Amino acid sequence: MTDYSDARVLIVDDDAFMVNFTRRILGQLGIDDAGEASDGAGALELLASETVDILFCDLNMPGMDGVELLRHLADLDARPSLVLISGEDKRVLRTAEQLASAHDLNVLGSIEKPPKKEGIQPLLDAWASQRAAALAKPAVRRSGPALSPDEIRAGIRNDQVVVYYQPKVSTTTREIEGLECLARWRDPERGLLGPGSFIPIAEEEGLIPDLTRAVFRRAIAQVGDWLTNGLDLKISVNVSVEDLSDLDLLTFVTETTAAEGVDPHKVILEVTESRIMADIATPLEILTRLRLKGIGLAIDDYGTGFSSMQQLKRIPFTELKIDRAFVAGAHEDAEARAMLESGVSLAKRLELTTVAEGVETQEEWDLVASLGVDLVQGYFVAKPMPADEFEGWAQEWRRTTEQAS
Ligand code: C2E
Ligand code: CA
Ligand code: CA
DSSP states (O other), X not given: XXXXXXXXXEEEOSOHHHHHHHHHHXXXXXXXXXXXXXXXXXXXXXXXXSOOSEEEEESOOSSSOHHHHHHHHHTOSXXXXXXXXXXXXXXXXXHHHHHHHXXXXXXXXXXXXXXOHHHHHHHHHHHHHHHHHHHHOOSXXXXXXXXXXXXXXXHHHTTOEEXXXXXXXXXXXXXXXXXXXXXXXXXXXXXXXXXXXXXXXXXXXXXXXXXXXXXXXXXXXXXXXXXXXXXXXXXXXXXXXXXXXXXXXXXXXXXXXXXXXXXXXXXXXXEEGGGSOSSOHHHHHHHHHHHHTTOEEEEEEETSSOOOHHHHHHSOOOEEEXXXXXXXXXXXXXXXXXHHHHHHHHHHHTTOEEEEEOOOSHHHHHHXXXXXXXXXXXXXXXXXXXXXXXXXXXXXXXXXXXXXX
């Protein structure tokens, strides 16, 4: 169970009655010693010396109002998550939410005055599950032996980057819709290494653009080969946020697909939710233009980031991949299941294809299928495999599917 009783809360409101009222509700929800400030300046003063997890922010205050406070919050290193409170109409709240998102702040939601327990509790729940997920899974966890930047540089040139492929299959027809490309490293001494040995270092050292290109080139060539053999598949490639500050990616992607005769509609780029948002202008341009060329865009690891729905709406995504954290054990964990359900319903509203990641058991397959998830990727279907094993696997998969039906 995720828990929010240790959340450090600050209530910013000039109305002492509202502060006490909110504090009382928080107390009923197990949060006992929320701090308070009577305007934005007071809040900033407190934030300079204390860590705050969740900031309840009134919009209309004398002195520094809530809207101005948002701008200052954006400059902080440790930004609290936000709950916006207002006595104004809903449209003001919505605009303030958008503004906060534009400042790259995590808005849990907004509530109207007077606050109610039923309104606050789900926002605290959301905060707790975001925190649990973020703790559970950094974008790529360091693991295995760490390669040095020089080894990575040389290895990219010497073809040590290998691509493994993991199928994505339909929950309704069981048909193979596509594959995700996952980078591996072939090391003469240490054998085959996973991404934890080189992706985090490549990200730190500015080597990601070269690595992404190496993976992409191989993947596109492979799709071309499979197409020649009569296998018409979509291919998903992971991109890092470092790739999205470089307009050359656009040219590279379109030229490589064209050179191999691969239809751009067969290509999906996966971007991890929490990392898209740092500087939004350039990524937004790159992603939008890729989309215009027909390239699909997936939100990867959905649920583990701290971004809000507004941000998701701004980027023309086509697919939403629900992180394994919410699939594993979701049939017995109510909170994981709630995230799973809200991911699916968000995706439906935004008309995105949904993918459940990390499905390992029949039970998990049944659950995600019953919730209307479109595609499944996970060990239950297949582990990532080298290209030359895929055709054999696909034949076997189709054979068992036909037998079952
Ligand atoms: P990801 O994009 O979320 O990829 C899915 C990961 O989950 C893969 O780990 C896959 O092997 C694993 N997985 C799939 N199904 C299951 C399952 O049923 N159970 C369990 N326990 N795990 C499952 P992998 O290959 O180790 O990759 C880890 C991460 O490294 C990827 O997470 C991705 O963020 C990153 N990565 C991999 N290749 C690349 C790449 O070419 N470029 C970039 N930038 N990142 C990459
Ligand atoms: Ca991925
Ligand atoms: Ca993922």
